[in-house]
Structures are given as structure tokens and as C-alpha cells.
Amino acid sequence: MTTTSAPISRRMAQISPFQVMELLTQAQQLEQNGQEIVHMEVGEPDFPTPAPIVHAGQQALAEGNTRYTPALGLPQLREAIAAFHYDYHQTNISPERVIITSGASAGLLLALGVTLSPAERMIMSDPGYPCNRNFVRFLGGEVDSIAVGADQHYQLSADAVRQQWQEQTRGVMVASPANPCGTLLPFDELKKIEKEVAARDGTLIVDEIYNGLSYSDSGHPPATALTLNSDHIITIHSFSKQFCMTGWRLGWMVVPAALVREVEKLAQNLYISPSTPAQYAALAAFSTETLTILEQYRQQFRQRRDFLLPQLRQLDFQIPITPEGAFYLYANSEKWGDDSRRLSQRLLHEAGVAVTPGSDFGSYRHRSHLRFAYTTSLEQLELGVTRLKQFREKL
Amino acid sequence: MTTTSAPISRRMAQISPFQVMELLTQAQQLEQNGQEIVHMEVGEPDFPTPAPIVHAGQQALAEGNTRYTPALGLPQLREAIAAFHYDYHQTNISPERVIITSGASAGLLLALGVTLSPAERMIMSDPGYPCNRNFVRFLGGEVDSIAVGADQHYQLSADAVRQQWQEQTRGVMVASPANPCGTLLPFDELKKIEKEVAARDGTLIVDEIYNGLSYSDSGHPPATALTLNSDHIITIHSFSKQFCMTGWRLGWMVVPAALVREVEKLAQNLYISPSTPAQYAALAAFSTETLTILEQYRQQFRQRRDFLLPQLRQLDFQIPITPEGAFYLYANSEKWGDDSRRLSQRLLHEAGVAVTPGSDFGSYRHRSHLRFAYTTSLEQLELGVTRLKQFREKL
Numbered sequence: 001m002t003t004t005s006a007p008i009s010r011r012m013a014q015i016s017p018f019q020v021m022e023l024l025t026q027a028q029q030l031e032q033n034g035q036e037i038v039h040m041e042v043g044e045p046d047f048p049t050p051a052p053i054v055h056a057g058q059q060a061l062a063e064g065n066t067r068y069t070p071a072l073g074l075p076q077l078r079e080a081i082a083a084f085h086y087d088y089h090q091t092n093i094s095p096e097r098v099i100i101t102s103g104a105s106a107g108l109l110l111a112l113g114v115t116l117s118p119a120e121r122m123i124m125s126d127p128g129y130p131c132n133r134n135f136v137r138f139l140g141g142e143v144d145s146i147a148v149g150a151d152q153h154y155q156l157s158a159d160a161v162r163q164q165w166q167e168q169t170r171g172v173m174v175a176s177p178a179n180p181c182g183t184l185l186p187f188d189e190l191k192k193i194e195k196e197v198a199a200r201d202g203t204l205i206v207d208e209i210y211n212g213l214s215y216s217d218s219g220h221p222p223a224t225a226l227t228l229n230s231d232h233i234i235t236i237h238s239f240s241k242q243f244c245m246t247g248w249r250l251g252w253m254v255v256p257a258a259l260v261r262e263v264e265k266l267a268q269n270l271y272i273s274p275s276t277p278a279q280y281a282a283l284a285a286f287s288t289e290t291l292t293i294l295e296q297y298r299q300q301f302r303q304r305r306d307f308l309l310p311q312l313r314q315l316d317f318q319i320p321i322t323p324e325g326a327f328y329l330y331a332n333s334e335k336w337g338d339d340s341r342r343l344s345q346r347l348l349h350e351a352g353v354a355v356t357p358g359s360d361f362g363s364y365r366h367r368s369h370l371r372f373a374y375t376t377s378l379e380q381l382e383l384g385v386t387r388l389k390q391f392r393e394k395l
Numbered sequence: 396m397t398t399t400s401a402p403i404s405r406r407m408a409q410i411s412p413f414q415v416m417e418l419l420t421q422a423q424q425l426e427q428n429g430q431e432i433v434h435m436e437v438g439e440p441d442f443p444t445p446a447p448i449v450h451a452g453q454q455a456l457a458e459g460n461t462r463y464t465p466a467l468g469l470p471q472l473r474e475a476i477a478a479f480h481y482d483y484h485q486t487n488i489s490p491e492r493v494i495i496t497s498g499a500s501a502g503l504l505l506a507l508g509v510t511l512s513p514a515e516r517m518i519m520s521d522p523g524y525p526c527n528r529n530f531v532r533f534l535g536g537e538v539d540s541i542a543v544g545a546d547q548h549y550q551l552s553a554d555a556v557r558q559q560w561q562e563q564t565r566g567v568m569v570a571s572p573a574n575p576c577g578t579l580l581p582f583d584e585l586k587k588i589e590k591e592v593a594a595r596d597g598t599l600i601v602d603e604i605y606n607g608l609s610y611s612d613s614g615h616p617p618a619t620a621l622t623l624n625s626d627h628i629i630t631i632h633s634f635s636k637q638f639c640m641t642g643w644r645l646g647w648m649v650v651p652a653a654l655v656r657e658v659e660k661l662a663q664n665l666y667i668s669p670s671t672p673a674q675y676a677a678l679a680a681f682s683t684e685t686l687t688i689l690e691q692y693r694q695q696f697r698q699r700r701d702f703l704l705p706q707l708r709q710l711d712f713q714i715p716i717t718p719e720g721a722f723y724l725y726a727n728s729e730k731w732g733d734d735s736r737r738l739s740q741r742l743l744h745e746a747g748v749a750v751t752p753g754s755d756f757g758s759y760r761h762r763s764h765l766r767f768a769y770t771t772s773l774e775q776l777e778l779g780v781t782r783l784k785q786f787r788e789k790l
Binding site: 007140244259 | 402403407416439444449453456457460461462463464465498504509510511512529530533535598639641642643659661663666667668669672
């Protein structure tokens with residue numbers, strides 16, 4: 001029974017593509033054919049990596065720092081991150097619990113890999129980060145999505161977690177600020193969720209990769225789950241978004257002390273070590289010079305949000321809550337039609353505006369939602385709004 | 396039923412640490428205490444990344460090439476690799492089938508991820524690369540190890556594969572040259588194994604990360620599985636060993652056309668993209684200047700093998716076959732005692748020589764074997780041999 005190609009594992013039938021990356025590829029193909037596209041699809045800062053980080057990376061290469069590091073990461077970077085959490089969040093974390101990862105992607109796989117057994121279930125919000133459900137399925141787990149809308153601040157609640165919890169439930173995944181809605185999980189609610197999870201001996205994975213990108217008037221970063229110092233919490237962090245280091249593929253996680261050795265074993269096998277040049281570069285991520293640059297970026301993101309939000313509302317996109325962070329607006333597009341996937345294709349091909357359909361983030365009301373990323377300049381956002389207006393007039 | 400720490404997934408009980416990385420950590424701790432260690436444990440070239448690659452990496456950083464690439468990798472790098480296989484192996488591979496990965500580690504996880512379902516079985520040799528069995532277990536699969544010794548050239552055979560194959564067997568993993576024994580899988584045997592696997596609709600994963608590190612008198616690289624052009628073969632390649640780019644975390648795989656889309660979906664979710672600076676750096680890996688440097692490295696590895704092999708044999712380590720490639724000697728240490736793990740600890744602490752015990756590579760006769768890596772200078776190897784002699788005299 002020879003066939004003409006190798007058969008495919010059963011799990012792949014459950015793994016969906018990361019649509020926004022596909023949309024980006026489509027947009028880039030159009031650009032190669034001479035079309036100009038306004039990019040509001042991809043969750044990647046348009047700002048360059050801050051110069052001090054770039055210089056540290058170049059210096060690392062010049063000094064030959066290109067060999068494997070320990071699987072848990074460079075000790076001096078783990079210490080620098082612990083110090084950053086102390087300075088930035090007034091949180092005392094032992095460097096031993098800080099584990100450097102190949103992006104938040106590796107952090108999520110390691111966190112689930114050491115805690116979730118096959119057939120166990122993870123609770124997460126719908127909409128939410130697309131890859132989360134695919135990580136769970138990849139490991140043979142099951143996803144329990146809880147639909148969240150504006151009434152829920154687009155976030156899980158302790159009540160919802162309690163109601164959803166089943167015998168096979170292993171834990172809960174939350175993000176704050178969250179992709180695609182940009183809302184924060186209120187800290188009191190996070191505390192309550194942690195209590196529910198801890199009472200059931202579960203794991204709470206808290207994605208804080210957008211923690212540095214929030215736009216409160218106080219200027220303070222939002223509270224972090226690290227301050228709860230819970231043996232049931234794993235936090236996921238990244239250099240990608242806040243530090244504008246997407247392509248470097250570097251992040252970190254903070255795990256309970258009892259899990260460090262397990263994560264180390266798995267990381268040794270799956271990754272050997274994170275990128276060495278990226279780790280040396282990241283040593284410059286917490287300098288005053290870098291943090292000053294990042295604060296300027298944050299202000300620009302805020303200006304963009306404050307421009308784009310009212311413009312989209314005027315265009316009949318409904319955005320009931322002003323998102324506190326990240327760089328996304330998740331908009332109800334019902335008044336533009338009942339199929340946001342088709343709408344995003346038309347906007348790309350007919351208006352030259354790339355936005356991501358709700359279907360990338362889950363199934364709850366996905367046909368009536370689009371995600372706009374303000375990861376491009378104010379000028380481009382203005383151009384995008386103009387094109388949306390012109391397209392609407394022709395509808 | 397609150398506990399004081401998050402419980403650990405069932406799969407972790409099956410995942411063993413990568414011992415050589417642990418040994419390296421031990422050795423480094425001794426060094427921090429002022430001891431001088433001869434490093435013959437770690438499978439990492441001591442040579443620096445060739446200057447043209449380093450310069451291309453620095454240039455990429457200077458030009459701001461630090462954002463995500465497509466999940467399958469930079470198109471120009473995929474083309475450069477296809478051209479390299481044509482020049483180096485006279486093999487015509489479509490760039491579409493070349494997928495850039497975050498090291499061979501990612502290639503192995505992706506290859507198994509898209510082909511192996513839970514409870515299915517993979518056949519591999521014992522001894523073999525330690526992480527292979529852990530990748531399979533991580534995915535819920537089962538490992539069928541076939542013991543191989545000098546009589547088998549430390550490699551699988553088509554006969555052995557046929558005898559081992561069960562209903563739940565999904566495929567076979569081989570490496571050529573192999574870690575830890577350094578032997579080649581004869582090309583005729585590879586062809587026969589492919590026939591067995593294809594007849595059973597399975598997948599043959601061929602690890603060729605040491606392909607460029609072989610020491611035949613002809614100077615030609617060994618034949619590659621790519622020339623079989625089989626829909627049942629996935630080949631795994633790496634910039635780490637041959638190109639001295641370990642810490643950059645970059646490799647590639649060549650997959651049947653029918654699997655490209657599946658690997659893309661999984662790579663998008665698990666990795667987003669490989670390191671961008673590393674990919675731009677690797678564009679300089681196939682230049683004449685780089686290849687000239689690498690040929691000098693290869694000659695030095697050969698000199699080291701030709702020095703160390705007879706020295707170890709004189710010291711009553713039995714190495715019945717002269718390994719054709721990689722940078723390892725897998726030695727029977729029976730005459731030094733019946734517990735190679737204890738022996739490696741004594742050699743590290745009492746003689747200042749770090750070597751890896753057989754237990755890292757499997758369970759077949761592991762207590763009577765040590766792996767010596769000649770990834771350090773001739774001077775260091777000489778010092779190591781002297782220390783081994785002195786230690787032996789005191790035994």
C-alpha cells in the first residue's frame with residue numbers, strides 16, 4: 001500500500017494556519033506587483049530595534065559570542081531581567097525562576113509542555129491569541145473557549161472559570177493586555193482567577209508580552225501577575241513587542257521554583273539554547289538609553305490609538321471599549337457586511353488596506369469583527385482611513 | 396486540595412535531561428573555581444563562525460533586518476540552499492521544499508510533528524542522538540530502539556527495520572554521519588531502508604547535520620538522501636556544526652512537496668519565524684570565501700581524529716571502526732571499569748577531562764562506553780591524553 005506521499009499526523013487536522021501571517025504574505029505579493037498596501041494586519045512594531053540593543057548585538061558578533069548558552073539562558077541576562085522586574089514592577093523575583101526562551105512562542109510551548117498532559121483541557125478566551133489553542137492541540141490537549149465580549153471587558157472572569165472547570169481541566173490561559181482586543185485583565189479579577197486555579201491544583205498561564213505597551217494616564221505599567229508570587233502561575237514575556245525585537249526571537253518566562261528543572265529538561269531537548277547573539281543584545285534592553293527610546297515609541301503608539309479609534313468609530317466600526325494597551329483595535333464590522341473574512345479580502349485587494357478578520361482569533365462572532373493593528377505610521381493610518389472611506393462610499 | 400506547587404505533566408516523566416549539557420555546566424562550575432578542564436564533552440565546534448557570515452550578520456543588524464520573516468524562511472536563503480545542494484551534492488531540489496528552521500532542533504520537532512500521531516512508533520538506533528527519543532515521547536509517540544554495535548557499523552539496516560516494524564510503526568530515524576559513533580550509513584543500505592519505509596507508507600527522517608564533516612580521502616562529501624528524491628524522506632540539516640553557527644540557532648529541512656504546507660502551518664504556530672539576523676548572516680555561508688575557511692576547519696578536525704584515535708586505542712579504549720565523520724569517537728571503556736557514568740565523573744573531577752558517558756545516547760552497553768568529542772585544539776587533546784594516562788596509572 002505505497003502512496004505517493006508521506007501521510008500526515010492526525011494532530012495536523014486540528015492545527016489551523018496563523019491567518020495573519022498568510023495575509024501578510026498575500027499583501028507582500030501584491031506589493032511585489034507594484035500595489036501600495038497600508039499594513040494594519042501584522043502584530044509587529046514598525047519601529048526599529050533600539051540602537052543600543054543593535055550595537056550590543058553587533059558587539060557580541062565581533063567578540064565571537066555565537067556559541068550555545070545554557071538551556072535556561074545566559075545567567076547575566078536572567079539577572080538583568082529579575083532586576084528589571086524589580087525596577088519596573090517593584091517585584092522581587094529570583095533570577096533562578098527567570099528562563100530565557102526563543103520568543104514567547106517557546107515560552108508557551110514549554111509552559112504547556114511541562115504542565116498539560118494529553119486529553120487534559122485548558123480554558124481560554126474567545127477571541128484570543130490564535131496560536132494558544134494550536135499549542136494545546138499540538139500537545140494532545142483540548143481547548144475550552146469562553147466567549148467574551150465587551151460586557152466581559154473581552155477578558156475571562158473567575159466566575160466564568162469556575163463554571164467552565166471540568167474534571168479534566170488542567171488550567172487557564174489569560175493575557176493582559178490581550179490580543180486582539182487590547183483590554184487589561186483587572187488585577188482584582190486576576191487574583192480571583194488565581195484562587196480558583198490554585199484551589200483546583202491547576203496552572204494559570206499569564207501572557208504579559210504587551211505589559212510594557214499600555215496607555216494609562218498615570219504612565220505606570222499595569223500590575224503584573226508576578227506580584228502574586230503564586231506557585232500556580234507561569235508568566236510569559238517577550239522582547240518582541242515592547243522592545244521591538246520580533247525577528248530576534250527572544251523572550252522569557254517566570255515559573256514556580258518547582259518547575260525550573262522540568263522546563264530546563266524540556267528546553268535542552270527542544271531548543272538546546274536560545275539565540276546567543278540575541279541574548280547578548282538583550283543585555284542592553286534595560287539601559288536608561290533604551291528605555292527612553294521605548295518610552296517615545298509607547299507615546300507614538302498611544303497617539304496612533306487616539307487617532308485611529310475615533311476615525312474607525314466614525315466609519316461605523318463599533319469599538320465599545322477603549323483598549324488600554326497592546327496595539328490593536330478589535331472592531332465590530334457588522335455595518336460593513338456579515339462576512340469579515342470576505343471583507344478583509346476585499347479591503348486588501350480593492351482598497352489596498354490589510355486588516356485581519358476575526359476568524360484568526362476564535363469563532364465567537366468572528367464574522368462580524370476585524371482587527372486593526374496600529375503598527376504603522378500616523379501618515380499610513382491616515383491613508384488607510386481615507387481608503388476605507390472611499391471603499392465604503394462605493395459599497 | 397491545594398498543593399504548594401503546580402503539578403507536572405505525565406510526559407515529563409519520560410523526558411530525560413540532555414546529559415552532555417549538564418556535564419558542560421558542571422565543567423564550567425569547576426572552571427569558575429579555578430580548575431582547568433579539557434573539554435571533550437560537548438558537540439560544538441570550537442572554531443569561530445567564519446568571518447564572512449559574522450560580517451553579514453552585523454550588516455543585517457546595521458540595515459535593520461530584525462523583523463519577522465515568512466515562517467518557512469527568507470526566500471533568498473531557501474534559494475541559496477537549493478543552489479548549495481546542487482553545487483555540493485549535484486542534487487536538484489526545488490527551493491519550495493527547503494524550509495528554514497530554528498536549528499535542527501526545530502526541524503526534528505516539525506518533521507515528527509507533521510507525521511507522527513500519538514501512540515505511533517518510531518524506529519531509531521541505540522546509541523543515537525539523545526534528543527530524538529525525547530522528541531518522539533514529547534509528541535506522545537513510542538520509541539523502538541534497535542541496538543547497534545560495531546558489527547552493524549553502528550547503523551540501522553533494512554533487515555533490522557523490516558524485523559522491527561509493527562502495525563503502529565510510523566517511520567524510522569537515521570543519521571549519517573551519526574552522533575555518537577561518527578559512522579556513515581552506507582548509501583546502498585539507505586536506499587534499501589527507504590524501500591522498506593515507502594512500502595509501508597512511512598516516513599524516513601535522515602539527519603544530515605554532519606554531512607559536511609566527513610573525512611574520506613576523496614574529499615567528496617558523502618552521498619545525501621536528497622538524491623533519492625523520495626516522497627517518504629525528510630532530511631534535517633543545520634548551520635550549527637558544519638558552518639560553526641551553533642548559538643545562532645539556524646538549520647533547514649527538505650521535505651516532500653506534499654508536506655510543505657503542513658510544516659508551514661505548524662511552524663507559524665510554534666515558531667512564527669526563524670531568527671532573522673541569523674538568516675541574513677547565513678546568506679554568506681555558501682560563498683567561496685566561507686567554504687574555503689570551512690575546508691580548513693574540516694582538515695583540522697581530520698587531523699584531530701587521526702591524532703586522538705590511536706592515542707585512545709593505546710590507552711585500552713576499544714574503537715573497532717575508524718569513524719568517517721562528525722567529530723566524535725565512541726569508545727568501549729570496559730578496561731577502565733564497568734560504569735562509564737561514574738568514570739566520566741571521576742575523569743572530570745580527578746583528571747580535569749570532560750567526556751560524555753554512554754548513558755546519554757541510549758541503554759545498549761552504555762555503561763561500557765564513553766564519547767570523546769574532538770572539538771578542541773590538538774594541544775588540548777594532547778593535554779587530555781596526558782591526563783588520561785596519568786589518571787590510568789593511579790587506577
